[in-house]
Amino acid sequence: MPATAPPSPELDPLDRRSTADVIAETVRDRIMDGAFAPGRQLTEAHLAEQLAVSRGPVREALQRLVQEGLLTSIPHRGVFVTTIEPDEVADVYLARSVVEREAARRVARHRDPEALAVLAGLVEEMATSSAAGAWADIAETDLAFHEALVDGSGSARLVRMYRTLLVETRLCLRGLRDVHPDTEEVVAEHRALLDALTDGDEARATACVDQHLDRAVTGLH
Structure with missing residues (x-):
């Protein structure tokens, strides 16, 4: 043999x-x-x-x-x-809120285990980056979380609309670095949204989206 x-x-x-x-x-x-x-x-x-x-x-x-x-x-x-102006920041986040609120409602309504698992993994990545003080990694994971949220909505049109906002959102997140955001608070906001989605609480999920995006706009201004 x-x-x-x-x-x-x-x-x-x-x-x-x-x-x-x-x-x-x-x-x-x-x-x-x-x-x-x-x-x-x-x-x-x-x-x-x-x-x-x-x-x-x-x-x-x-x-x-x-x-x-x-x-x-x-x-x-x-x-x-590229430089993004303050009035453009508010407009970008207004458009994001329209898309993400509806996406959050749909994800909370259907509670797809695969979509929730992806979101949970990203929150843990964000927590690890926060502990390491790696803002660039937090910003990238933040983007990935919200993109996964919209992907999880099951709406191809919402996904296409959101893709057009990603580049401008990148520039906005870069600006947040300059105001020294509390990274632990950023993680906590995403974890609260994940909890609402997991519980199937549409109202709480949309409120978490509003709180998170409003805080970002306030910090950027």
């Missing part, structure tokens, strides 16, 4: 992201953590030098972030970190 081959050691999956993907993620993170402030100009040459890469993938990454809305390209001047 042929000898049985020893079991192969476990291998980590290869990172299949392109260089442009990695650069875009790096710049996105620097915008979110405040290293690249609103209005700051970013140049291909400087980024390429800092990251020790050629200018081609940097150009591709910057174009992608312009399409996302995190960067603004001004002809004959260059590329700048």
Whole structure:
């Protein structure tokens, strides 16, 4: 009988992201953590030098972030970190409240175990990031939580509407970092919303959405 081959050691999956993907993620993170402030100009040459890469993938990454809305390209001047004005913040959160209140009602009504499990996992991730003082990670998990909330509504139209608000919400969350939000309070608000959804309490769930978004707008102003 042929000898049985020893079991192969476990291998980590290869990172299949392109260089442009990695650069875009790096710049996105620097915008979110405040290293690249609103209005700051970013140049291909400087980024390429800092990251020790050629200018081609940097150009591709910057174009992608312009399409996302995190960067603004001004002809004959260059590329700048997008600035969102205070009156725009209120409008973004008004639109979010319309979508998220309805999403919360639907999730609380149906109490889908899979949707609730996703939300619960994100709250725990947020709590871990809060304990570590990692605001950029909290902001990303915050976005993921609210996106999962809308996804859990089962409404394709609500999901499409919410996708258009994500980029502007990213910029708003970056602004919240500057007012030093109480990260434990952020976690507590999401946990309270999760509890209301799990209990099937639609009124309490929508009230939690209102409280959370109102606090964010107040902090940003």
